[in-house]
Amino acid sequence: MRILAVLLLALSAQAAWAEGDALSWLQRIHIAAEKLSYSGTFVYRSGDQAETLRIVHIAGRNGAHERLETLEGQPREIVRSGDEVKCYLPGSMTVKVDKQTDHMVFPALLPASLQDLGEYYEVTKGGVERIAGYDCQSIVLQPKDKLRYGHKLWADVNTGMLLKSQTLNEKNEAIEQFAFTQISIGGKIDHGQLKSRFLAKSRAWRVENSGAVATSLAASGWSIRPDLPGFKKVTEMKRTQGGSSEVGHVVYSDGLAAVSVFIEPMANKTSLPQPGPSRQGAINIYSRRIAEHLVTVVGEAPAESVKKVSDSVEYRKH
Amino acid sequence: MTENLSAWMDGELSGDEARPLPPQLKRDAGLRSDWDCYHLIGDALRGVHGQDLCAKICARLDAEPTVLAPQRRNVAAKLRWRTLQVAASIAAVVFVGWMVLPGREQATPQIAAAPTPVAEPVPVAVAAGEGAQDYLLAHQRYSPSNAMQGVAPYVRTVAEERSAVRR
Numbered sequence: 001m002r003i004l005a006v007l008l009l010a011l012s013a014q015a016a017w018a019e020g021d022a023l024s025w026l027q028r029i030h031i032a033a034e035k036l037s038y039s040g041t042f043v044y045r046s047g048d049q050a051e052t053l054r055i056v057h058i059a060g061r062n063g064a065h066e067r068l069e070t071l072e073g074q075p076r077e078i079v080r081s082g083d084e085v086k087c088y089l090p091g092s093m094t095v096k097v098d099k100q101t102d103h104m105v106f107p108a109l110l111p112a113s114l115q116d117l118g119e120y121y122e123v124t125k126g127g128v129e130r131i132a133g134y135d136c137q138s139i140v141l142q143p144k145d146k147l148r149y150g151h152k153l154w155a156d157v158n159t160g161m162l163l164k165s166q167t168l169n170e171k172n173e174a175i176e177q178f179a180f181t182q183i184s185i186g187g188k189i190d191h192g193q194l195k196s197r198f199l200a201k202s203r204a205w206r207v208e209n210s211g212a213v214a215t216s217l218a219a220s221g222w223s224i225r226p227d228l229p230g231f232k233k234v235t236e237m238k239r240t241q242g243g244s245s246e247v248g249h250v251v252y253s254d255g256l257a258a259v260s261v262f263i264e265p266m267a268n269k270t271s272l273p274q275p276g277p278s279r280q281g282a283i284n285i286y287s288r289r290i291a292e293h294l295v296t297v298v299g300e301a302p303a304e305s306v307k308k309v310s311d312s313v314e315y316r317k318h
Numbered sequence: 319m320t321e322n323l324s325a326w327m328d329g330e331l332s333g334d335e336a337r338p339l340p341p342q343l344k345r346d347a348g349l350r351s352d353w354d355c356y357h358l359i360g361d362a363l364r365g366v367h368g369q370d371l372c373a374k375i376c377a378r379l380d381a382e383p384t385v386l387a388p389q390r391r392n393v394a395a396k397l398r399w400r401t402l403q404v405a406a407s408i409a410a411v412v413f414v415g416w417m418v419l420p421g422r423e424q425a426t427p428q429i430a431a432a433p434t435p436v437a438e439p440v441p442v443a444v445a446a447g448e449g450a451q452d453y454l455l456a457h458q459r460y461s462p463s464n465a466m467q468g469v470a471p472y473v474r475t476v477a478e479e480r481s482a483v484r485r
Contacts (some may be wrong), residue, residue, distance in 0.1 A: 010461055015353060026466075029466050030465050030466060033465060033467065034465075034467055039408065042470065044332065044470075044473045044477065046477075049477060051473055051476075053470070055468070057469070064468060064469075066468055066469040067469075068470065068473065070473075070477075076476035078469055078472040078473075078475065078476060078477075080406050080469045080472075083349055085455070085469075085472070086454055087472070087475060087476065092351060095456055096452070098450075098455055098456060098459060100459065101469055143391065153466070155457040162466050163376055165466070165467065178467065178471075178473075179412075200426045206454075209455060223348055234460060235460065239456060241452045241453075241456065242449075242452055249456060251457075251460040253460065253462055255462060256463075257461075258457065258460045258461045258462060260456065260457040260460065262453055271449060273447060273449050274444075274451070274484045276444075277443035277444070278442075278444045278445065278446045278447070278450065279319070279445065279446060280443075280445070280446040280450065280454060280474050280477070281474050281477070283446070283457070285443070285446055285450055286366050296453055298450075298454065298457045299393050299457070300463065303443055304334050316464055317397070
């Protein structure tokens with residue numbers, strides 16, 4: 001009996017150590033994403049949709065400078081510099097600019113303590129697999145409830161750089177995948193690679209600036225009480241979108257997934273989406289009309305969770 | 319008859335002599351059992367048995383192309399696995415010989431080496447339209463996945479435009 005007790009104790013201690021080890025890998029991935037410069041090609045897959053993209057990421061003292069470019073079909077680009085994101089869309093000759101005004105740097109979105117993450121996900125270390133020529137440690141994040149998706153990550157054993165990731169549904173099927181096919185990590189990367197190929201051309205394009213400012217939606221009568229354990233309010237703002245400057249935006253996150261709530265007056269919309277669910281990759285969207293307003297919930301969480309958040313939105317007239 | 323069977327297996331029968339054998343095998347369960355038994359003996363004599371055979375079958379299975387269907391993992395299988403894990407742990411103490419099998423603990427099914435194929439999501443939701451682009455762009459900034467993948471997840475925002483153009 002005593003042997004069994006010792007054995008069980010040893011096993012549980014080993015399990016705790018193993019989980020700590022897996023969590024420390026997540027930390028390594030975060031640090032690598034912040035500190036490393038790299039350039040490479042990756043493939044994004046979601047359902048029958050596949051895109052090949054080139055990415056350049058240069059880490060700097062004032063945040064990262066990055067460029068993402070699609071390699072198939074029409075060249076579309078995302079250029080991120082510090083807290084500004086520019087999205088070049090030649091199809092509609094538009095540049096969408098999203099500048100952060102709340103000074104929240106990206107790594108601040110990390111769970112304050114990785115242990116919090118362990119409360120909602122079972123984090124385990126898998127085997128070592130080869131991705132894009134690099135030996136990668138795999139990490140599995142299995143959600144403990146059906147409110148969030150699972151994740152499988154593959155990080156370079158030497159640098160911690162994330163080279164492949166999958167978002168898994170409750171049946172453990174990959175609904176979205178990012179995988180590098182080629183990457184060079186570290187070394188000198190020419191800053192010229194960060195320049196948009198549309199830089200000159202886009203001067204004649206339409207520029208849509210989000211101009212987000214902090215606000216309180218509760219003050220204008222809105223209440224959102226999502227019944228999603230672990231999801232905490234991250235930020236709340238008002239932004240300009242699709243010609244309307246009155247779009248409320250609230251973000252909730254459990255440290256790994258985020259859910260956004262957008263509230264805007266219907267009067268300002270030129271076209272209204274069909275109410276109900278829609279999706280893009282691992283992102284689920286739920287659209288609903290409340291009191292002459294359009295409420296759109298967007299998040300990398302199962303459709304049920306997104307709808308749950310949408311259902312919790314209420315408007316009370318003053 | 320069994321003599322004929324043995325001769326056939328060794329390739330010593332002519333076509334005419336062998337012709338009645340397959341229908342007989344189909345009818346006669348006893349004969350089928352003899353057939354299995356002879357093969358086992360033959361394999362044993364040739365040394366293709368036990369672990370070797372298992373290893374060969376496993377290798378062949380591994381070499382099989384991945385079926386593009388979602389891996390299902392039901393509760394019963396998970397439970398069975400947990401039970402097995404516990405049993406294995408106890409057996410580790412009782413039966414020292416068990417310890418010589420390396421890497422056993424790593425072979426949990428959740429983290430198996432086989433890549434999960436990308437599967438279609440449940441078709442309850444329609445594909446997001448052009449109008450969703452602004453929401454996706456605004457939302458993406460706050461997605462914690464950025465902290466792990468940098469700008470890469472923004473592909474969701476631009477991937478959207480192509481489908482909008484196609485329409």
